[in-house]
Amino acid sequence: MTKITDLDEFDRRLIELVRVDNLQPARTLAGKVGLSISAVLRRLRRLRDEKVIVADIAVVDPALTGSALTMHVLVRMREAGRRPLDEFSRYIARRREVTGAWEVTGEDDFVLKVQVASMEEYDAFTRTALSDENGILTFKTYISIRRIVEGDASTRPLLRD
Numbered sequence: 001m002t003k004i005t006d007l008d009e010f011d012r013r014l015i016e017l018v019r020v021d022n023l024q025p026a027r028t029l030a031g032k033v034g035l036s037i038s039a040v041l042r043r044l045r046r047l048r049d050e051k052v053i054v055a056d057i058a059v060v061d062p063a064l065t066g067s068a069l070t071m072h073v074l075v076r077m078r079e080a081g082r083r084p085l086d087e088f089s090r091y092i093a094r095r096r097e098v099t100g101a102w103e104v105t106g107e108d109d110f111v112l113k114v115q116v117a118s119m120e121e122y123d124a125f126t127r128t129a130l131s132d133e134n135g136i137l138t139f140k141t142y143i144s145i146r147r148i149v150e151g152d153a154s155t156r157p158l159l160r161d
Helices: 009-020 026-033 037-049 082-093 119-129
Strands: 069-077 098-103 110-116 136-143
Touching: 009 026, 009 037, 026 037, 069 082, 069 119, 082 098, 082 110, 110 119, 119 136
Parallel strands: none
Antiparallel strands: 069 110, 069 136, 098 110
């Protein structure tokens, strides 16, 4: 695995550019960082191979894909041992409603980002995924009112001044 000190200024600039738009052609990136196209392609391949760049994803408008409601859910497990945490992690990673999940410190064990089409769908999700039989002690739901920033803050803010 690459250490942060192994990244030079060209790597850092490429990472910054693809975080904003990973569909920029190598020709465009080369012009912006001052390298040849082949050097840019080699560096991007290395950054992906070494898992510095872990995914090339699209930020999708959930309202246009039938998942207009976004909830952030704090989950507290009944047991905090490694096994129950790992089991719940594997389970929740397979749920299509969960678009983000983090194991966290503090009173709660997980923060989930859940996207659904309706409150009825969220209710069904909580009755299955966040049930006692999955080792859940309690959960608290925060419903998102509006999206301010999606993804990396260096991309585009959704609110204009």
